[in-house]
Amino acid sequence: MILLLLGHPNPxxxxxxxxxxxRAALEAAGHEVVFHDLCAEGFDPALPAAEFSRNAPLDATIRQHVDELCAADGIVVVHPNWWGMxxxxxxxxxxxxxxxGETYEFLEGDSGEGVPQGLLRAKAAVVLNTSNTAAAREQAVFGDPLERIWKDCVFGLCGVRDVRRRMFxxxxxxxxxxxxxxxxxxEALVVEAFGCAS
Incomplete structure (x- = not known):
């Protein structure tokens, strides 16, 4: 199963x-695609204090998203570059x-430095971004923070080593x-990343 997330308020x-x-390309390649248009679905981005703890009870929507992410063989994220984020x-x-405990775990004996072990089963992730900043300026002036966010801070921490990103x-x-x-x-990028389903 491929998890596909869209983060843009305009349909x-x-x-x-x-x-x-x-989505169409992945389905044509035989993949089951679980698609979430987060804005259209009204996903609440505010993390409440009650969810902080590791074993906190989760509402049904968050539990569904966690379960889908953990079950995914691949992940696709589509969003604009807003303020480098x-x-x-x-x-x-x-x-x-x-x-x-579900997407990452701190190692036994960790002395507080927070070195995680990724737990996601997904072998690859594709991040597709849009921007109104030219690529050369993005790199020279801002250092392309989205590359670090997705590759190192998110997917790398959770164990997804093959992270492909394209800025349009x-x-x-x-x-x-x-x-x-x-x-x-x-279309070609996602099919190349995940191949044809067996």
């Missing part, structure tokens, strides 16, 4: 088009769904023809 956005094309709905999804830019000046090329590239 007519290019991000939504990317997610839909990826994912949108708040995705940050909150990370806060609430990536739970100790510059959206604001792109033509319909360019966007179609990008959509085809997104």
């Amino acid at each position: 007519a956005s290019f991000n939504a088009a990317i997610a839909e094309r990826c 994912p949108p708040a709905v995705l940050v909150g999804w990370i806060d609430r769904v990536l739970r100790p 830019e510059t959206i604001v000046t792109s033509t319909p023809e360019q966007r179609e090329v990008w959509l085809q590239e997104a």
Whole structure:
């Protein structure tokens, strides 16, 4: 099963088009796809204090997301680059769904430095972003923080070693023809990452 997450509030956005094309391509390759449009579903990104503890009772929505993430063979995340970060709905999804003991675990004898062992079964993750900042400026001025966030701070910590990321830019000046090329590239990226289902 491939878990596909969309983090954009506009259902007519290019991000939504990317997610839909990826879903169709994965299903055509024989994969079961579990898709969540987090904004459309009204996912609450605020982590309540009652969920802090490792064994906290979770509401049914969060429990479902945790179970789906832990069962996924692959993960696809689609979102815009906002201030060098994912949108708040995705940050909150990370806060609430990536739970100790389920997606990562601190090693026995850890002396407080917080070295984790990843527990996710997913072998690969694909992150597809959009931006209105040119790639060269993004790298030179900002250092591409999304690369570090997803590769090292999120998926690396949870045990997903094969993390592929593609930034589509510059959206604001792109033509319909360019966007179609990008959509085809997104389809090819996810099929390459996960192959055909057996």
